[in-house]
Amino acid sequence: MATRRAVSGDLSPVASRVAELIQVRGLANANTPLLLMVSGGSDSVALSYLCAQFREQGLTGPLAMLHVNHKLRGAASDGDALFVERLAQVLEIPLFMCELNPDALQGPGVNMEAQARAQRYASAKDALESLCLHTGFDPADGAVCTAHTADDRVENFFMRAMVGTGPGGFRSMDHAAMLQGMRVVRPLLEESRDDLREYIGSVPFAISSDVDGTHPGGLWREDATNAQTDRFRTFVRHELVAKAKQRNPQLLATMTRTMNLIADEDDMLVAQARDLLVSLVTPIGRVPGEGFVVKPELAEHPAPMQRRVFDRLLSMMLGTDGRVESASVQACLETLGRPGAVANIQGDIALSYNKQGLRIEPMAAFRARRKR
Numbered sequence: 001m002a003t004r005r006a007v008s009g010d011l012s013p014v015a016s017r018v019a020e021l022i023q024v025r026g027l028a029n030a031n032t033p034l035l036l037m038v039s040g041g042s043d044s045v046a047l048s049y050l051c052a053q054f055r056e057q058g059l060t061g062p063l064a065m066l067h068v069n070h071k072l073r074g075a076a077s078d079g080d081a082l083f084v085e086r087l088a089q090v091l092e093i094p095l096f097m098c099e100l101n102p103d104a105l106q107g108p109g110v111n112m113e114a115q116a117r118a119q120r121y122a123s124a125k126d127a128l129e130s131l132c133l134h135t136g137f138d139p140a141d142g143a144v145c146t147a148h149t150a151d152d153r154v155e156n157f158f159m160r161a162m163v164g165t166g167p168g169g170f171r172s173m174d175h176a177a178m179l180q181g182m183r184v185v186r187p188l189l190e191e192s193r194d195d196l197r198e199y200i201g202s203v204p205f206a207i208s209s210d211v212d213g214t215h216p217g218g219l220w221r222e223d224a225t226n227a228q229t230d231r232f233r234t235f236v237r238h239e240l241v242a243k244a245k246q247r248n249p250q251l252l253a254t255m256t257r258t259m260n261l262i263a264d265e266d267d268m269l270v271a272q273a274r275d276l277l278v279s280l281v282t283p284i285g286r287v288p289g290e291g292f293v294v295k296p297e298l299a300e301h302p303a304p305m306q307r308r309v310f311d312r313l314l315s316m317m318l319g320t321d322g323r324v325e326s327a328s329v330q331a332c333l334e335t336l337g338r339p340g341a342v343a344n345i346q347g348d349i350a351l352s353y354n355k356q357g358l359r360i361e362p363m364a365a366f367r368a369r370r371k372r
Contacts, residue, residue: 025176032142035128039068048065049091079215079221084097150192150252292317295356296355307333332345340354352366
């Protein structure tokens with residue numbers, strides 16, 4: 001078993017870049033407990049080795065791992081869990097293991113990827129709180145650390161380009177974000193999957209992934225479903241991004257720069273929209289789901305800023321599981337400034353305009369008012 005001394009030492013080029021990104025972006029410091037989301041794939045294995053070294057050098061606070069076994073691939077899923085357990089032992093990182101019911105991810109109308117992601121983050125919230133409790137930190141100081149890479153970010157960009165996206169969507173992924181009440185950080189977001197795999201190969205104490213006879217000679221677990229192009233993301237990965245890389249071998253670096261520029265400009269627009277929201281929007285009740293009244297003065301501002309305000313308000317009303325439809329935002333723009341106008345959006349939200357402004361509220365509340 002490798003000791004903590006074995007994971008310290010000089011930083012490799014990959015580790016140096018990631019460490020610099022963590023510091024420049026303020027993702028973590030010595031007082032930041034980090035919960036690492038570890039599937040056993042190459043990206044999360046690289047994250048584990050890197051963070052183990054950063055911990056010894058005082059770049060992060062205490063660490064823990066979380067592995068969620070969705071039980072979707074039978075013995076292969078159990079092999080992933082066993083490999084992550086060995087990895088945690090070698091790196092001397094406490095491990096939270098969670099098994100979930102695969103039946104909850106399947107069935108008519110169930111978005112398997114979205115449901116699985118929601119389950120993982122719910123488990124992560126509990127694990128992060130436990131980590132902070134046992135290490136003497138406030139849970140607000142901690143963060144969930146995911147292994148999303150530049151490849152993932154570029155894939156998201158192409159996916160959103162194909163299906164459409166709202167304001168700021170082409171920033172694709174943020175280095176840090178609040179999700180389900182947790183701070184989530186992505187320190188590998190500017191690293192390629194190929195560079196991370198090369199880095200794992202350079203780790204002198206890297207362990208074998210062959211815990212069940214299915215991964216001879218490997219240093220990470222490979223999910224066979226990643227090669228199936230009938231799924232949207234894997235189609236984009238193998239059919240679109242792979243061909244784009246052939247045309248431009250520097251695609252990841254080029255698009256990362258572009259998406260960072262988009263993110264910088266988006267941050268500025270988000271701040272401006274937030275100021276408008278504070279000055280021109282009044283909550284109807286105590287919780288966002290009860291709706292809002294938007295003052296008529298919003299109509300005096302450019303349409304792009306109006307869209308951002310409406311997109312934010314609808315997101316707040318719908319909650320983390322809701323998805324704002326572009327047609328709904330457009331309906332808000334068209335209803336604003338039209339006395340007597342009424343519209344139904346998102347299936348259960350009413351828009352109505354009078355001299356006080358545009359009222360956005362649940363349909364039940366709108367009907368109750370109309371009956372008075």
